[in-house]
Amino acid sequence: MRKDDIRWLYQELPIWEEKGIITKEQSEKIHSYYGEVEERNWLQFALAIFGTLGAILIGAGIILLIAKNWDELSRPVRTLLSLMPTLIGQIIVGWVIYTGKESAAWREGSGIFLFLTVGSSIALIGQTYHIPGNMGSFLLTWMLLGLPLVYTLSASLPAIFYLIGITAWAGYIQSEGGQVLLFWLLAALVIPHVWKNLSSNISSNRSIFLCWTIGLTFCFSLGITLEKVLPGLWIIVYTSYFSILYVVSKVFFDDDGEAFWDSPFKVIGISGIFVIAFLLTYEWPWRHIGWQHYRDSIYYNQWAGIMDYLITILFLTAVTYLVFLYQKKERSKPIYVMAPFLALICYLLSSLNLSGYSVFLFNLFIFVAGIYTIRTGIKERHIGSTNGGMLLITALIVLRFFDMDLSFYIRGLAFIFIGIGFLVSNYLVTRNIREER
Amino acid sequence: MKKKLLAVFIVIAVIQLAIPLSMIIRREITLSRGEVYKFQVEPVDPYDPFRGRYVDVRLKNDALIVSKDFESRPGQKVFVTLDKDQKGYAKFAGIQLEKPKQGNYFATKILYSFEDDYGKQEIHVEIPFDRYYMEEKLAPKAEQVYREEIDNAYLTIRFLKGFGVVEQLFINEMPIEDYLLTGRIKFNKIFAKTDL
Numbered sequence: 001m002r003k004d005d006i007r008w009l010y011q012e013l014p015i016w017e018e019k020g021i022i023t024k025e026q027s028e029k030i031h032s033y034y035g036e037v038e039e040r041n042w043l044q045f046a047l048a049i050f051g052t053l054g055a056i057l058i059g060a061g062i063i064l065l066i067a068k069n070w071d072e073l074s075r076p077v078r079t080l081l082s083l084m085p086t087l088i089g090q091i092i093v094g095w096v097i098y099t100g101k102e103s104a105a106w107r108e109g110s111g112i113f114l115f116l117t118v119g120s121s122i123a124l125i126g127q128t129y130h131i132p133g134n135m136g137s138f139l140l141t142w143m144l145l146g147l148p149l150v151y152t153l154s155a156s157l158p159a160i161f162y163l164i165g166i167t168a169w170a171g172y173i174q175s176e177g178g179q180v181l182l183f184w185l186l187a188a189l190v191i192p193h194v195w196k197n198l199s200s201n202i203s204s205n206r207s208i209f210l211c212w213t214i215g216l217t218f219c220f221s222l223g224i225t226l227e228k229v230l231p232g233l234w235i236i237v238y239t240s241y242f243s244i245l246y247v248v249s250k251v252f253f254d255d256d257g258e259a260f261w262d263s264p265f266k267v268i269g270i271s272g273i274f275v276i277a278f279l280l281t282y283e284w285p286w287r288h289i290g291w292q293h294y295r296d297s298i299y300y301n302q303w304a305g306i307m308d309y310l311i312t313i314l315f316l317t318a319v320t321y322l323v324f325l326y327q328k329k330e331r332s333k334p335i336y337v338m339a340p341f342l343a344l345i346c347y348l349l350s351s352l353n354l355s356g357y358s359v360f361l362f363n364l365f366i367f368v369a370g371i372y373t374i375r376t377g378i379k380e381r382h383i384g385s386t387n388g389g390m391l392l393i394t395a396l397i398v399l400r401f402f403d404m405d406l407s408f409y410i411r412g413l414a415f416i417f418i419g420i421g422f423l424v425s426n427y428l429v430t431r432n433i434r435e436e437r
Numbered sequence: 438m439k440k441k442l443l444a445v446f447i448v449i450a451v452i453q454l455a456i457p458l459s460m461i462i463r464r465e466i467t468l469s470r471g472e473v474y475k476f477q478v479e480p481v482d483p484y485d486p487f488r489g490r491y492v493d494v495r496l497k498n499d500a501l502i503v504s505k506d507f508e509s510r511p512g513q514k515v516f517v518t519l520d521k522d523q524k525g526y527a528k529f530a531g532i533q534l535e536k537p538k539q540g541n542y543f544a545t546k547i548l549y550s551f552e553d554d555y556g557k558q559e560i561h562v563e564i565p566f567d568r569y570y571m572e573e574k575l576a577p578k579a580e581q582v583y584r585e586e587i588d589n590a591y592l593t594i595r596f597l598k599g600f601g602v603v604e605q606l607f608i609n610e611m612p613i614e615d616y617l618l619t620g621r622i623k624f625n626k627i628f629a630k631t632d633l
Contacts, residue, residue, distance in 0.1 A: 079465075083458070090453065090454075097443050121457050125457050129602055130570055149449075
């Protein structure tokens, strides 16, 4: 049940007791059945936000101040000054640890402050000694020096900053033609922190914040880290990734009916699945993919390419297992998360130069998913789902109507078939409802 | 538990300081004990949000001509040895795969190479001395002066045991900062005109 509903129920229970609808015993039983609804501490949350915002602003200010090169100062003075921000940050963090401050504002704020000042110190030294602009090694050194703060302060903001930082690092290295296998090891270093927070309270503000960052940064880092030796694997990897997020939210988070902000994995997962699926209704993603287009120029590292295959296999296995869990739990049809399996089939088809089928299958996928969503909406009397399904189908129709790659003949036929499909499904749904009554 | 955590943090803090310190020390040693090389350069002026402004320096004559038998591929790690010409300017003397046992050199990687018309191979390497940081108001002026005085400009780099540190950018035998601050620009222009 939704938290809001439970809250409402708890408001009603005393009234029901008073009116003699239920006994006190029954009321207590209901109470113990649903358990306590955890109320968020908004004051603490606000303090943490303002505290960390302040720290970020001051840290950024320091970076800007020292980015201005103080030519009048002698080199020894500048050298000493360049270490000052780090030292100040360390004293603050040391004090927070020494006094055992528990408040999130202090931990997150001092953590992110020291993280930023470490970077500014390195940058200033680079400036003093005219060190060449090697963004890659700068970012990597900075992130590794900041990472321990995540654990000594058990603070999440440094973890989030670290994740964004290593993603930027990977992007830079890939753009320089390097390989970024190390990224996965670096990313794994924050897992204990994430795990600790999620397992202690999966719906706390902190956990939700972490989930949003992880879900979103990996959207980028997956694309960046794929070596793309075997072109088109992103199709399978991304559909699997978003499906994993969606199923994980269904199986572990139990955030059905929660607000947008409170269900990060579900929101990212479902929007991701359909954004990719809509892309795949075009022909261009399916062109020139598969082993016939294997790349072996110097910009593609064959060894790093092995990671692509590993990720693909790992993701497909994970999604299969999760879908299995999901079905056991929900007993509903996992239509949306069929995307990765469909992507795999279509990938093979397109590798054999049968990309026309892939395009058709993904159009069909969105159509079926749309109908399914409308049906669930009607069945559960949930207007949001019905509208969502309608939106999917309308978007599909609009996109196909303006699709210049398709001839009038094909478009005409497709529209007729979709129309017939609509009528038939409409008939089936209404018949079902009538039978239920 | 708190004491333990504090001890761990102190170790981390020491590492956080040790890494920048080691960067400083290595460069200070090179600057005080290394041998000076004068490189002729060509600057431009981009903007890097993290590090303020700098003059983008490019060393002249940065290609290495070797026999076409030398096996080169992009990204390969190499050592470039240094020498000085008759005028006292630095030049790249050679390129090799093993670390030189004597003389001054720096480590880098090959960017690209091609064969010229005389059966030789021209190799271009990544040059790890590409920035000269300046005060943000001075950097654009420095670039302007630099274009005008391109033939009278050079960059000094000190080398010690295969490690190079950029020391100073000179215009007309003057550090560029002094040159800009003493208002020599105007004086020089008048001087140049009367010379004609």
